[in-house]
Amino acid sequence: MLHIYSGNGKGKTTAGFGLVLRQAGYERRVAVAQFLKDGTSGELRALQALSCVKVRATQMPQGFYFQMQEQEQLATRQGIQELFAWVKDRAKECTCIFLDE
Known part of the structure; x- marks a missing residue:
């Protein structure tokens, strides 16, 4: 099953974390990947x-991608690629994977 939470305004990340928490409540293995965020939120x-939840985040970029220097863009791309590889590895063992922008 695929859930997509999109649109303007608040609530998308909260809805995703609700799904993660429900899965964890049944002791199912869950992976949470946060892209372009710093990974320090209270929810995380x-x-x-919780031992059944694995969490990983990329480093928070400074500014918009199109405004970054080439080296900053490269580091951002590398961080995203590494996080996607981590997600791919978790797909083999998790029943729920939450990808948060």
Whole structure:
């Protein structure tokens, strides 16, 4: 099953974390990948305390991609590619994977 939460305004990440928490409540293995965020939100801290939830985030970029220097763009792309590889590895063992922009 695929869930997509999109659009303007609030609630998309919260809805995704709700799904993650429900899966964790049934002790199912869950992976959370946050792209272009710093990985320090309160929700992530709480989920990291659960043994069945694995969390990873990319480094928060400074500014918009099109405004970055070439070296910053390269580092951002590399971080995203590494996180996607981590997600791919988790797909073999998890029943739920949450990709958060």
